[in-house]
Amino acid sequence: MKTMPKSLLLIAAAFGLAVAAFAHADKKTAGPNGGRILTSVTPHVEFFITPDRHLQFTFLDEQGRPVAPAGQTVTVTTGNRSAPAVLAFSRRDNVLLSDTTLPAGNNLPAVIQLKPAPDAAVVVERFNINLALCNECEHAEYACTCEH
Numbered sequence: 001m002k003t004m005p006k007s008l009l010l011i012a013a014a015f016g017l018a019v020a021a022f023a024h025a026d027k028k029t030a031g032p033n034g035g036r037i038l039t040s041v042t043p044h045v046e047f048f049i050t051p052d053r054h055l056q057f058t059f060l061d062e063q064g065r066p067v068a069p070a071g072q073t074v075t076v077t078t079g080n081r082s083a084p085a086v087l088a089f090s091r092r093d094n095v096l097l098s099d100t101t102l103p104a105g106n107n108l109p110a111v112i113q114l115k116p117a118p119d120a121a122v123v124v125e126r127f128n129i130n131l132a133l134c135n136e137c138e139h140a141e142y143a144c145t146c147e148h
Contacts, residue, residue, distance in 0.1 A: 079103035
């Protein structure tokens, strides 16, 4: 049986370390309330669904701690595509909370329009709000932190 040259072993080891580092860098984390963190805006924002089906946006500092909204606005369009619901938000304590609840259903398409500052461009996020619980972590699928 032939032995593998040392250079190939070193390349294989380096490749394994690079893959591990990439996987670790891509790891998802939940927000302070267990919601999904949206990183397309600065400051980052946690998208969270309260137990009574209101949407809550919590803005986060660089360490992931909640900070009070400072001029940010949010609009969410969700529900049945033929008759979508547009949710408006008001500041409540240190979060933006939807004025109405989510429409019925546990897997809703959503278009989130975030304006990080009054003079900034609108940032759009699109994803399904899947309220089913993940089999691997304690979060709802919309905020799942697993690697699937």
